[in-house]
Amino acid sequence: MDLQDKSVLVIGGGLAGITASLELAGQGVRVALVEKDDFLGGQAARLACKALDTCQKCNGCLAEPRLAAVLSHPGIELWRRSRVEQVVRNGRGFTVRLRQEPAYVDPERCNGCGQCLEVCPAAGEGALRAPLIPGDRPRLAISPTSCLYFKDQRSTLCQDICPEEAIDFGQTPRQVEIKADALVLATGFQPYPAATKERLGHGRVADVVTALELEQGLRDHGGPVRPSDGRPPASVAFIQCVGSRERLGHNYCSRVCCGYALRLGRHLRSRHGAQVSIFYMDLQSFGHALDDFMAAARQELNLIRSMPYDVYQGHGGQVVLEYQAVSGQPPVKGRFDLVVLSVGMAPNPDNPQLAQACGAGLDHHGFLSSRPGVFVAGAATRPLDMAEVVAQAAGAAQEALRYLEECP
């Protein structure tokens, strides 16, 4: 009955996973937090502040304090770069086999001096990555997908220059078994892969980006940049419902895209002087005082109820959108410096496998649901915004605590 003797394995180190971990560890439960990426934070830690002169309540800052708390919590054991390989249920408990990929960087030795970054020939392709928030470790991680060493086994410039001898390409993956009394699945969502909508130009036209890419750019550089020339865009178009509300495919509204597009649009206009157009089907509800927000948005932004059907590179470096403005009239060609695709929230592709391995429920869209002993937290259950993720994950942790208390 004593929670101090219980342990929970939390899968996923995004906002839901860290919220659930903090709730559980706050009650004395030992937590092992498993994250497949090099760093904690997930999608939530990549979002930018979208404030005008005042806060727009995008909730993009909810992850930071929670991440800092997890990193310094003595009751939470962190397993970065780890994936669940096997789950065995024994009675009420679980034995989980993890496979941890090597970091190739010794987190104890690396101090983030950055000399490796300066010599890395593949730094531009993301061979060396820094954590999403300070305090996460190691301070730089090697990504085997872009690092040249894993292609030719010879490029060891970083290893040679590292003054701390922190880089070791000889590291190998390891497997560990962890026992847990309950599981929390917080595997989040997958941003809809925009390139599958070929007509919308992502991956084909340089200045077509996803909203998440735009946000990460805002966060890292402090302002929006066009990928083609690195200059700030003077005109921006958002296309809504990319990978949402499709009869064949993701047949649901992703809930968050209208909220983030309108806020990003107002932010780009007020802070960076861009002219912003938003192409939409129906603008969804979010947040308090919505009527005032919408009135301001209608004034500042060009809201167009139409879905562009073609996107291509125009002359003069601009991107052309073709759309039908009024039914029965010829189509309109709009020219924009930057086109942003408001991608929806797709279920994590690992979900079916995970549901089967852990015994969680799986709905027809591919989202997960809780079962006794296996609790699903955050956007793994359905599309949710940041505040809703926090609430849902706290509630899921609560269910898990109740399950643990009932344990003999």
Added chain:
Amino acid sequence: MKSPNRYGVFLCQGGHGGQESLDFKRLRWTAEAQGVPVFEVTQACAQEGAAAVARLTGEGGFDSFILGACPLAGPGGPLAGELWRAGLKPEMVQHLDLCQKPLGQTGQCLVMDGGALALDQALVAQAARFQPESREMEVSRRVLVLGSGLLALKAARGLLLGGYKVLLITPGRRLAPPEPLLGLEAKLEATALARELEAAERLEVVSRGELLRLAGSSGGFTATVLDRQRRRWTRRAGAVLVTQGPPTRLNSGDTGLEAGPRVVSLSDLLIWLSSPEHFRKKVPRQGQPRVGLAVGLGQEASPMSLRAACLAARGLVSELGAEVTLFTSQAKMAAPDLEELTQEVRGLGVVFVKFDSHRPQASPRPDGVGVSYFEEILGRELSQDLDLVAVDEVPGPGQAWRGLARVLGLAASGDGSLQPDQVNALPTASARAGVFLLGPASGAWDLPAALDQVGQALAGVRALLGQGKARVEEGRVRVDRRRCAICLTCVRVCPRQAMGRQDRRPEANPLACTACGTCASECPMEAIQIAGQDDQRFAREIGAAVSKSPSGLLTAPEREMLVFACANSAGPALAAARLAGRPWPSGVRLVQVPCAGKVDPAYVLWAFQQGLDGVLVLGCYEDACHSLTGSTWAAYRAGHLRRLLTEAGCDPRRLISAGVAPGMHAQVMDMMEQARQRVEGLGANPLKTQARVREFLSRFTVRIDETYAIAG
């Protein structure tokens, strides 16, 4: 009180021979002048250096240390691991950023310009460090739940399972009243729950009760209740869960759809539809009934309304063979499976008419409703004759709801929510610690989201009340009884309503207080001090931030400015910017505060009087403040201070306040640089040279440096 802490200083001398430089010697002298032992280490950013720091920390017999080094040696560096390994707490060593631009250049470190001043400030802060003693506090294990619907019953069940007592005050006569908008499954679940709870032991239900008064604060509220027999009685409660919402009105906008015999609410229609006979009695008509459903034609609707309209449409078509038109502006699809539900009812023949800029015009008659409108896709005028129109509902004005808000000590906003429009309150927190807002009490949420909030509120109650004993920190907020004039400003300004009264005097409830310091800064008698963050500490820290040596002898006179940085937003943003290799602007000194609300106007005036040329206050954005209203107070004070500075003959542009988010590491250094350039352009602070101005301002400045230390 514990004995004063013994602390020492580690100075990292970089890679090689750093200790020979004059700047490094100055660091050493600064610490030695205060009688603080200094230990030099080599490369604290590297594992060997960090191990040396950990070893010395373990054997020194000190309570704590300051480690003056570059950002690489700070959080996330090798030191924390070394300290853990040595069996020490990482908090024992406070990192202090002292390097000019060390990144990528390990071993060639330079001491930051003004580094000795920063170390002096840190020593002041370290001397004032507060080591709280925690104690157990008795809290009530009873929870007050307001409401009677599915949310209230779910919450009550969860609380009972958690071992809490529940006092359930229901506005109506019975539990599980009709909630037509939630659908049939919710109704069945609520009824089953009500039956299950009937025999519950620790549940007390007050039907048709009213909460008259809620005194006290979290952990120990005293609720005064008026019951059905008009008797008044009180109960103690540790927390309050509000699950009911404001009254509603029809969301007709200016369509002319006023309530009448043939214009009803969606809720009413759904109740009529519970049996086809009932509906036919209400809408007597031979043949196929023609029904219009209006959603979101006035205010923005919630997805709950569209779901309810779709459920009604399905019933109308399948049970009554009705012809249904659904009028909406923006179809609010953002709820689970709603997209599929709308597709299903469209498949049944329900026609959707969507408006962007136009709205339909209705003329209700006793036996029907005529509706004419401009169809935006077809581009022409249409009209329809309908037997009945059902309109969605939005929160309306309500005396009783505002009364409840007053009793709870909260404000009801225009959309009926009792929640402050605040990032850190979403979705269940209120402006009163211990009062949780669920579902309609906090906004227009769909049912699954509201049910998630029940879970979060249960987590909140557990964190607050535990098993009836809560661990709290003793003596964080101290009220000097000799100074206090019992004006109760602190009670009014506390953002969490943590300030209560004990023997008529204000006293902070440690369970609710977050030590943001807003009360201390607003107290007109300077009677409140926050331990570890008292006025004396900040006065000394500000004093230490100013160069003492006569400047401008060898180099051009440099402007000096002070940044008050909120530990929740600007602090992390600055730390991240430093780690990303951004240099610290020269002549800028940092004072970290727990909240922008802690920046007393006297601190700012004190800084100008000390000769600083500019002051920058970096806090959270107002609606993202971690203590809810700290930034609002900071903005208000900045306006006041600017007027005062103008009057004194000091340019008000020397005081700059701005909002920052913790993720703004890419912008925060530029903001500081811009502020520095502005101050640079304004020239030297006139207070440095003009005694008259100094004298004028001093009349408004409490001598925070001497008088107001914490007693004991």
